[in-house]
């Protein structure tokens with residue numbers, strides 16, 4: 401989009417945030433422009449061009465803007481500014497620093513600098529003079545909150561370059577030149593620690609993007625054991641109000657094997673977003689013993705922010721994630737809730753008077769959501785290193801209707817589904833992920849199955865399938881017992897039901913506030929599943945159905961009292977022996 405002269409224009413019409421601009425030169429779809437109004441400069445994005453009319457969506461209130469106001473087109477798309485100093489920050493969808501702003505509201509016409517230009521970073525060179533580099537190559541590194549932040553050749557530099565010089569190890573601001581590279585004609589290009597990436601299109605500086613194949617440990621048993629997500633995988637969590645979404649997201653953010661956590665908070669109300677700002681900094685980081693916020697960036701929005709800024713927020717979050725992935729880091733991106741984002745898309749499409757799709761969402765909603773989810777993934781970088789973005793989005797289906805367009809479209813795009821169940825939340829079975837409805841398509845990938853054998857062991861997958869089968873059969877048995885009555889069903893129904901309850905209580909239910917239970921390492925998950933299946937595989941003898949519940953309650957209690965943090969100790973082995981005795985009495 402490089403142009404010699406800036407395209408300019410004049411405002412010709414205004415409908416809320418949608419402004420028609422008569423232009424005097426070329427403009428491109430998604431190009432950024434500024435509308436000048438009195439002393440203010442309002443940022444906007446081109447969303448449609450017909451002839452000499454550009455339709456632009458202003459990122460803030462258009463109050464007072466007049467027909468005839470001047471407009472200048474920037475020649476580039478919406479971009480984020482990237483460099484050291486992004487972690488621990490709270491931004492809005494346009495990367496304005498919310499901490500420098502008046503609450504969580506944009507002051508009209510004011511855009512804050514996303515980076516601190518004064519701070520000096522300890523730079524360590526990684527490239528040497530004479531080396532050939534290209535977009536994404538690592539020139540050096542600064543360590544930010546224990547995370548290695550690689551300083552890369554900007555993605556726009558698509559050719560091959562020769563490194564002329566890299567500065568010595570030392571302290572530099574983000575704007576100081578840290579390297580000079582030569583293009584094919586020998587022209588010198590000075591590079592700093594700052595670069596800009598467009599947000600609405602994926603930046604592809606990787607070499608290869610295979611299907612995700614490595615298990616991503618989250619420490620949450622009903623995810624890792626039953627429906628695992630992969631490094632670079634995608635998942636979504638639809639959940640009615642109050643079903644434990646926040647606790648689950650905190651648990652995943654804290655425990656997942658990720659270097660960086662990016663949170664896209666698209667809230668309904670400002671106080672929901674404020675909650676994130678107050679709760680997140682409090683979270684401890686089990687990996688470092690410090691605070692999780694040190695390796696987290698939050699992009700926040702509320703529904704009283706202008707629609708275009710809300711629409712941009714998830715893209716901004718994804719672009720930050722892509723930037724870190726190119727540094728060879730594992731990124732976890734959580735978006736809560738993508739339904740609010742879809743609502744912003746709907747508002748924009750309606751204002752443009754586009755032909756509406758189901759529930760007035762844009763016709764291409766499904767494609768937009770799929771394209772967005774497709775930006776996540778596991779990649780091989782040109783230097784042979786790997787990086788990943790694991791993306792988990794929540795959906796808030798109106799009225800709990802999982803057939804509504806956003807949930808349906810997300811189901812097509814995401815590979816894991818973690819459905820939160822109201823009934824489980826009501827009976828305090830947390831996390832309230834429904835074990836029957838939820839799924840992970842990764843379990844069907846042969847490369848994931850192979851990885852599971854490598855990291856957990858042979859026979860693990862068949863144990864998982866067995867556990868799922870017991871849960872399903874238990875549910876069916878419970879339905880029959882409810883219909884026919886306790887003593888009108890065969891004893892085996894009670895046995896089946898209670899075996900599924902055993903898995904539910906021991907494996908699925910996990911107390912996020914218990915220091916040992918909150919996070920279960922994979923090795924311990926393997927032990928727990930094997931132990932529970934040992935009980936479930938046994939045949940027991942009962943004279944009356946009441947004995948079944950009594951016995952299984954005792955077994956469940958037994959498991960509850962186990963101190964799993966020491967399950968490999970002698971003390972624990974003794975405890976196990978008494979379980980054996982308990983089972984022996986009843987065994988056939």
Ligand SMILES: Nc1ncnc2c1ncn2[C@@H]1O[C@H](COP(=O)(O)OP(=O)(O)OP(=O)(O)O)[C@@H](O)[C@H]1O
Nearest residue numbers: 641642643644645646647648830831910911912913
């Ligand atoms: N894994 C868990 N262990 C123990 N308690 C839990 C767990 N998950 C949820 N809870 C309980 O459920 C309550 C509600 O959870 P949470 O605030 O996450 O719900 P929510 O779905 O985010 O609500 P909202 O819809 O308001 O955002 C928590 O305060 C906590 O008491």
